[in-house]
Amino acid sequence: MTATLTNTTIATEYEAVIGLEVHCQLSTNTKIFSNSSTQFGQPPNTNVDPICLGLPGTLPVLNQKVLEYAVKAGLALNCQIAPYSKFDRKQYFYPDLPKNYQISQYDLPIAEHGWLEIELLDEQEQPIRKRIGITRLHMEEDAGKLVHAGSDRLSGSSYSLVDFNRAGVPLAEIVSEPDLRSGQEAAEYAQELRRILRYLGVCDGNMQEGSLRCDVNISVRPVGTEKFGTKVEIKNMNSFSAIQKAIDFEIARQVQALRDGEKLIQETRLWDEASQQTFTMRVKEGSSDYRYFPEPDLGPIEVSQSQRQAWLAELPELPAQKRHRYESELGLSAYDTRVLTDERTTAEYFEAVVAAGANPKQAANWIMGDITAYIKTEKRTLVDIPLTPAGLAELIGLIENGTISSKIAKDILPELLVNGGSPQALVEKKGLVQMSDTGELEKLIDQVLAAHPEELAQYRAGKTKLQGFFVGQMMKKTGGRADPKLTNQLLQKKLNA
Numbered sequence: 269m270t271a272t273l274t275n276t277t278i279a280t281e282y283e284a285v286i287g288l289e290v291h292c293q294l295s296t297n298t299k300i301f302s303n304s305s306t307q308f309g310q311p312p313n314t315n316v317d318p319i320c321l322g323l324p325g326t327l328p329v330l331n332q333k334v335l336e337y338a339v340k341a342g343l344a345l346n347c348q349i350a351p352y353s354k355f356d357r358k359q360y361f362y363p364d365l366p367k368n369y370q371i372s373q374y375d376l377p378i379a380e381h382g383w384l385e386i387e388l389l390d391e392q393e394q395p396i397r398k399r400i401g402i403t404r405l406h407m408e409e410d411a412g413k414l415v416h417a418g419s420d421r422l423s424g425s426s427y428s429l430v431d432f433n434r435a436g437v438p439l440a441e442i443v444s445e446p447d448l449r450s451g452q453e454a455a456e457y458a459q460e461l462r463r464i465l466r467y468l469g470v471c472d473g474n475m476q477e478g479s480l481r482c483d484v485n486i487s488v489r490p491v492g493t494e495k496f497g498t499k500v501e502i503k504n505m506n507s508f509s510a511i512q513k514a515i516d517f518e519i520a521r522q523v524q525a526l527r528d529g530e531k532l533i534q535e536t537r538l539w540d541e542a543s544q545q546t547f548t549m550r551v552k553e554g555s556s557d558y559r560y561f562p563e564p565d566l567g568p569i570e571v572s573q574s575q576r577q578a579w580l581a582e583l584p585e586l587p588a589q590k591r592h593r594y595e596s597e598l599g600l601s602a603y604d605t606r607v608l609t610d611e612r613t614t615a616e617y618f619e620a621v622v623a624a625g626a627n628p629k630q631a632a633n634w635i636m637g638d639i640t641a642y643i644k645t646e647k648r649t650l651v652d653i654p655l656t657p658a659g660l661a662e663l664i665g666l667i668e669n670g671t672i673s674s675k676i677a678k679d680i681l682p683e684l685l686v687n688g689g690s691p692q693a694l695v696e697k698k699g700l701v702q703m704s705d706t707g708e709l710e711k712l713i714d715q716v717l718a719a720h721p722e723e724l725a726q727y728r729a730g731k732t733k734l735q736g737f738f739v740g741q742m743m744k745k746t747g748g749r750a751d752p753k754l755t756n757q758l759l760q761k762k763l764n765a
Contacts, residue, residue, distance in 0.1 A: 282488045282526070284519045285496055286448035287403075290461060292440045292471040293410070293479040294337045300409050300438035301328030301371065308477050312415075312431040320409075320436030322367030327565050330355075334438040335378075336579060337470035338407045339571060341440055342379025343580050344464050345402050352570055353378045355407075355563040360556070364412035364430050372441075374560040377406035378569065384464065385588045386456045387606065395591075395602040400457050401445030410437040434478075440471070446485070446496070451515035455508045458482055463587045467612045475506050482511055487532075488522045497522070498532040502539055502546055514539040518546055590615055598628040607636050617650040620657030626664040634660060638678065642685050654688030655681075663691040675748045676700050704751045706758065709742075712750070713759055716741045727763055735763060 299306055302319035319326045342349050356374040382402035387395050412435040418426030442461065448454045462480055465471040473480045482505040487497035500518060505511045518537070525532055537546040585593075587609045594605040609615045614635065621631040635650075639660075643649060663684065666672045672695055680694055695701060703709060716738060717724050727734040738759055742750050 278519060278523050281491060282519075282523045283491050284449055284515070285446045285487050285489065286450075286454050286515060287446040287485045288444045288448070288454060288457060289483040289485070290442045290444075290458065291410075291481045291483075292341070292442060292461075292465055292473075294334055294438040294440055294470055295472055296331055296333045296337065296438055298331060299436035300331050300334050300407070302436055304436065306437050308474075308479075310433055312429070312433060315433040316435070320366070321432060328371065328563075330566060330569070331438065334407060335569065335571075337438075337468075338378050338405065338440050339576065340468055340579050340583060341442075341465060341470050342382065342405045343576075344468055344583055344586055345379070345382040345384055345405065345442070345461075347379035347382030347402060347405060349379055349571055349576055350376060350569075351572075352376065352568060354568045355566045356560045357563050358408075359559040362411065363428065364414050364432070364435070366412070366432060366435055370409060370411065371563055371566070372408035373406035377404045378571075379405040384457070384460055386453060386460050387588070387591065387602070388452065388456055389602055389606070393601065393603045398447075398453070400447045400453075403443040403445050405440055405442045408439050408441060410434050410439050451512035451519070454484065454515050455512040458505075458511055459508055460587065463610065467584055467586055481506070484511065484515060484518075486515060486518050486522075488519060488526065497526075498534055500532070500534065501536045501552075503536055503549065505539065510539055510541065513544060514546055517544065521546070584612070587615075594628075598622070600628060600632060604629075604632045604636070608632060613650050617657055621660050621664075624658045624661035626661035627668065630664045630668070631660065634664065638681055639685070642682070653685055655684045656688065659684060659688060659691060666691055666695060670702055670704060670751065671695065672700055672702050673748060673750075673752055675743070675752075676702070679748065700747075700749060702751050703746055703749045704754060706754070709750060709755060709758055710762070712742060712745055713738075713755075713762055716745060717762065724763070735760065738763070 293306075294300075296306060298304060299315075299320055302317045304317045304320055305315045307315065319328055339349055353373060353376040355371050358370045358372045358374070359368070360370070361368050380403070382405070383399045384402065385397055385399055387397050390396055412430055412432040415429040415431060416425035416427075417429055444457065448457060458480075462471075462473040465480075466473050471479060475481070484502040484505060485499050486502065487499045489495065489497040500522070502514050502518060505514060517539075522532055533551060535551045536549045538549045539546050590609045591602075591605040594600045594608065595602065600608070607614075608618050618631055618635055621635070622628050639650070639653075639655070643653065663677055663681070667674055667677050671692075676695070677691075680691065680698070680700070683694065684691060720738070720741065723734050723737055727738075735756075739752070739756060742755050742759065743752075
């Protein structure tokens with residue numbers, strides 16, 4: 269199906285209209301309306317209590333941290349924070365919903381009318397920026413989890429078990445405007461949203477644990493038309509690559525159907541990673557009637573202006589702000605800024621290295637290169653490695669002032685990453701100070717040339733690439749301590765004599 273369509277054909281004839289609904293688990297220690305733990309991975313039905321199980325006679329009480337985290341998330345997403353909002357009952361029956369209704373927010377959510385900025389890089393690695401609108405952010409409780417077990421020839425399972433550990437876990441549902449136009453944009457939106465929430469510390473964003481779950485709404489329409497096409501929902505995207513691939517597949521599927529004269533139906537589909545395609549989960553005949561009404565057991569929520577300002581003052585500098593600042597003030601490339609700001613800990617480590625006096629570009633290169641490779645291999649983080657930001661700044665300084673070469677710095681880096689300490693002291697202890705004495709280097713060059721007469725003759729016969737060979741011999745002879753720039757200058761002068 270998709271092979272008959274090219275991306276160019278799709279882009280010139282049809283336009284995709286995409287919106288995301290993202291459920292973010294707020295990182296509170298206890299549930300939204302009770303004191304049960306929210307810790308992931310506990311034995312089934314151990315993080316439960318009468319309130320989250322919906323037992324008769326129980327009353328919910330709003331967790332103050334949930335409100336704080338929701339408001340902070342709304343502020344970070346440039347939303348208008350409602351001075352007055354409320355909770356509502358959303359009625360539906362499902363085996364893992366103990367009360368047969370969910371406490372959510374309907375017509376008066378805590379935050380509305382916001383936006384976030386996504387950034388894509390073009391072929392020249394220049395940033396392309398676009399604002400994506402945020403329709404609303406509201407608080408709600410999560411449902412439990414069904415585990416299908418046993419074996420059945422037809423359905424695949426003969427019975428289901430229910431785990432209520434997740435019931436009552438606090439969620440913020442964030443709904444975007446239909447401003448996205450491609451799978452790439454949607455994946456970047458989801459990643460930027462995750463970065464913001466992780467910077468705030470309000471959600472860990474671990475998709476493999478269900479802390480961040482994405483539903484995609486997608487339709488296509490002929491280019492130039494205003495009316496939306498028939499909407500299809502793709503549920504439970506569990507990775508950013510799945511979001512992009514599922515959307516790209518669905519765009520091609522819908523466009524091909526329209527070109528073939530087929531009628532699209534409003535339905536919910538799932539993404540199958542194995543076959544790399546979506547498939548029908550259920551057909552929607554119409555919008556569901558959840559019979560919302562105000563939650564009678566919870567009072568209204570009022571956020572004062574002073575409280576809003578206090579929480580606003582606690583927000584950190586966010587990823588997009590850091591990217592702009594690194595480019596304008598530190599002169600870094602768009603690619604470098606994206607890598608450095610992806611995690612808050614990386615950005616803070618980088619800034620501490622620069623504050624200690626290091627050249628920003630050199631600091632970025634060391635962090636993104638050798639140090640990132642080390643922490644990935646050793647499964648560590650920048651927070652717990654012994655090499656401090658001041659230590660890395662000192663190492664970069666030793667290279668720039670000619671005390672050591674880059675090669676020597678790379679040689680001693682593993683020891684610094686394991687043991688920490690002063691790079692200057694380690695260099696002196698190992699006798700690795702760079703050789704920069706012209707007379708001493710010239711004597712050693714004469715010895716190297718005398719030891720390789722055949723290569724010298726070949727060089728002087730026109731095989732000038734052999735200069736690299738002689739540089740290598742000098743580094744070998746000096747244990748990497750020879751000043752590379754000075755060595756190259758002296759060597760070239762003697763080779764061409």
